[in-house]
Amino acid sequence: MFKRLLYFFYYLKKSDWKLLGRFLGYASEKSGRSRPCIIFDSIFSVFRYNISFKDYYCFRFYDKPRSEREEWAGTGFMYEYQLRMNPKGSRELLENKVQFLNHYKLLVKRMFLHISGFSSDSVELNEMLRKSERLVLKGSRGQVGKEVEVISSGTYTPQKLLDYMKQHHYDLVEEFVIQHNDLNELSPSGLNTIRIITQTDKNEVIFLAARLRISVNSPVDNMGAGNIAAPVDLKTGIVTGPGVFSDITRDSASVHPVTGIKIEGFRIPHWERVLELAGTAAQNASGNRSVGWDIAVTEEGVELIEGNHNWCKLLWQLPVNRGLKADLMGFK
Template sequence: MKDGRLADVVFSSLRYEVAPDEYWYFDFPVKSAAERAEWAGTTAMWKAQRRFVEKDAIGVFAHKERFMQKFGHLMASGGDSFIYARSDFSRAESLVGGDWFLKPADGQCGAGGFHLDAKALQAAEVARILEVRLAEGSRYILERCLVNHEALRRVNPSCLNTLRIVTGNDGKNAEILFARARFGNGADVDNLSAGGFATVVDHRTGRVVSDAVSTNTGRAVYFPKHPITGVEFRAIEIPHWDKVVELALAASRVEPRARVVGWDIAVCEDGVYLVEGNHNWCKILWQLPARKGMKKELAKYVQRFG
């Protein structure tokens, strides 16, 4: 990186409160000062989200076990948690014959999560996989592996493709603020940080209305079609959309100390299920699919829900 560019990255982090990676994601090298000011970076988001969710409620969302206790009635059945020990062979035996998804209890952005199809495996084979994938003494969440509705699975069959629905609740009324759909790119998770894609969903209709963005190269790159399956993103209509909206609004009413939350929702053939709730919902996932800085929108949310 040349000295002039490095100086601009440092200046932007101070002036516009963006992290170095956001400088490139938001394409700051070709943007004017006025255009740069439109984008909400890490610091602006942190300040806003501290006002959206009261301090003593953050742990409900930051710790997956606490989240399962509070929101389990909206999630798929079969959730469990455990501390992994290589000497505990009974854990491997209990997984034989099932289809599972495991993730660190304190993980973020899908990091460390993986699919374990143990339907045709022996206990020794499962034990070897756990030994490679899990860290001794760490706590993990074990969930029944959900399978997408065919309308979403055909876009990417490698993992569970999820929705991010952000809601606002002022204590009297709850509403959908915006919606995004995420699709994997051959990996076990659909997160942008894992090479996945994100699109804008019209929250009134459930239709995808944008190309998909990827940040896999360190810059925002847009795709009209999925590069593996060839499915056109703008042709996607999310199934069970009325149920998605109903679920997101129901979740938003559970914890009154959290007024703006990003809900991850899975759409399956038999219905919709809550996967996670995010008090620190991502500014990248929000802004890049829309190709638009949302700092003014963020200020409106703070005024209404902060």
């Protein structure tokens, strides 16, 4: 109970109260329950189900019986689980994008450079500017789509790019990955990646889930940036449901909100190679046993983008509209 009390005060400090206020009004309107009743229930749920205030609304607990609430994996539970599966001493591989790219260089086809490794007369930088029409600038420790910017390489000289990166605190530049035409037709605004969640148990790689992350007028595809995610059948690579937002006030999308392309039934190209890549990455994760892998699909094949030790519980559960905590309970 003491640990959950600490979590409670953490949520009080870190929550986006403007967002939660909007969610509260929506939940009250949809459920017919008073706002004070929902607030009290959310506080109770933080302690009873080991969730955050935001989880309460995203999981729609205001409309769920207590028996069903037990099935959902919330923030507190996932923090503890992922800490056991991916100890702090092992996480640097996944937190540091430069270390990650070097470790998995055999699975990464795109060019990349760390700012410490080039100057304005760098041969590699000049080649990257010449070869790729667009470049991706990143902070090597940025997460959830933050510290990411896509630029047009034609407007930059090597020195101008170096100055721009220093000014905006970017320390990593990557060649832009051109996605498969099918995915580009679905949503051309950003790179739409597949999230494969793996669990290593007794040297066996288990595939827990697959989700298609779909950009909506955004250069990134993270749900937290206002984009959508859809469930994918692990056997076939076919999307099995509509795209969902983490914003509870927005309806699920059976077709893409901008392009109008149907989401359910969409077939992800090169599916067997997607799974093969995720499995290979998981086998070489250096002590990280439960990882969410982001994989891009191109015309030529597949490309490993990054791995996440703190993979998102919302991306995992919301697209299938059910709690999946039981899927993790057997792993020690």
